[in-house]
Amino acid sequence: MPLDHVLRVSDAPPPAAAEAEEEEEEEESGSPSASPPILLLPPDALHNVLGRLPLRQALACRPVCRLFRDALSCPPFLAALPPLRLLALRHPRAASHVPSLHAFDPAFGRWLRLPLSFLPFPSSSPVTASPSLLYLWADTSPAPSTAGDTKNPRSLVLCNPLARSYRVLPPLGSAWSRHGTVLAGPGGAALVLTELAALAYFPGEDRWLKFSLNLPSKPRSPILMGGAVYTLCDVGTPWRSQWKLFSCGLRDLGGPRGWAPIERHEWGDVFDILKRPRLLPGAGSGRILMIGGLRSSFAIDAPCSTVLILRLDLATLEWDEAGRMPPEMYRCFGGGGVGPGPVAATAAAAGGNNKVKVFGGDGRVWFSWKRVRGKLAMWEEEAIGGWRWVDGVPGYNEGVYRGFVFHAGFTAMP
Structure with missing residues (x-):
């Protein structure tokens, strides 16, 4: 069913x-022995x-x-009961009427649909999730917004779609919903990051706490793991990017410790071999995946040969190669040739432009591109071979797919 x-x-x-x-x-009233044994x-x-x-x-x-x-x-x-480990798809447009959420179950290779019609908001945009809880941007103002009005405050809504329950967090300005990156914390905590500041919400609070980021550049693909935030920052020049890994404890935001770089001399040029890298959580709680285009040389305009996935063990602070996209799959994303074409395509496959997206977590990485319709490329950290295609992507015919990992279950309520 x-x-x-x-x-x-x-x-x-x-x-x-x-x-x-x-x-x-x-x-049962006439003959108790006729009742089913169960x-x-x-x-x-x-x-x-x-x-x-x-x-x-x-x-x-x-x-x-x-x-x-x-x-x-x-x-x-x-x-x-063990939750359903799903990939939830985001609508291509930032704000849309989404009465349901399409999700993929990797264990059975099936697409599901989670109804969101119990939410009393005219429109909502799912952005991320924590165990059992879905985070959505929604216009919760009582007065209807006019067409093109982007100044109305928006709120983050936490909901459990299986239990059909929800809770609205304190409202935020429209700039946070349009430009902020939402990270889902444990037990309903939330963090919204922009280029200069962060807003944090902790369960039991009735307001958002604001902190200055004090990072050298805009945080790229921040992730929240084990009570700490990890992000990449470009510390290079306008002519050449140079990426560095930073971290900060969730409770240390705004404190004296703050953000600190994670670096070791033994790493060498690990950040220089990838073009437009991004971070995703690996399998378990102590691994970070870094995905990007594998440069053929250290030249600024060097083409890339494929997509490389590196893995950082936070316990030992050692990198290893976790996966490399097969050539035939990489060619579907426009790579595998010589000249300027592979440069643009590899930047896309590494998340470098608006037409291709890389998303996932929990040891799984998905790749989508506007020209690859109806399917996603998928890499699984703990699977033999690792790479495969996911076909039959439902729904969205406009734009490119985005997504996030969602463990649907009853372990948490809004």
Whole structure:
């Protein structure tokens, strides 16, 4: 049964199920031995049986009968089920009417649709996620905005699409929603980064805290891992980029420690071999992936031969090569030739222009390009071979796909 159908089912059982329950009650009153054996199981035994189901199948079982509905509506029981590890797609346009969210389940190779119609906002734009919680920009002002009005304050909304619940964070100016990068923290915390400042929200607070970044340049592809923010900054010149890795504890924003570079002499020219690198979280909690075009030389206009994925172990501070895009896949993104074409294409494949995007996390990286319609290139850190195509991308025919990792489940509520 499709997940979107399961999530649209109300708590009340369908008419057919209700009639079946009435017949079961009649049979049970007349002849107790005629009751299905599963109805005679104690709650602990029933939870033991249902607890062996994946979350997707558990949700599909909820509308079967009243017994299953009651057993599968217990928050502690649902929170104990492993979440769905999904890739959620963002709409190509920053603000749009999005009644649902398309998501890909890598474990089963299937596309799902998570309804967002329970949100009472005229438009919303999902941007990132933490375990079980989806973060969206939404216009929450009571007065309707006029066409082209970009001055209305917007708010970040936290929601659990499986539980159909949401919470609105304090509103922010439109500049933060248009230019800020949102990072999802643990337990509903949020961080919004711009070129010069950061806003932080922690659960239990009723306001945003503002901090100066004090970084040498605009943070590129910041990520939040283990209570710390990691980002790349360009410390080079207008004629030649030179990337450096910086980090700051989430609780150290604005403090005396602040941002500090992460560097070792043994790294050598690791940041110089990649064109337009970006960061993504690796598998586990102590690995950072850096993705970019592999330069053929150190010349400024040197073409790239493929896309390279490097991995940093935060425990040992050692880099290693984690993946390299196959030539036939790289050619689909415009690379593999000689001359100016590969330069532009590799910059695209490394996230260097507006037509190609690199996104993911949790040890998975996806690549999308406007000219590669209906499919994504995918690399998985812990899979044999690592690279494959994901076909059947639904929905968005305009623009290029973007996305983020979303662990859908019941482990957290807004």
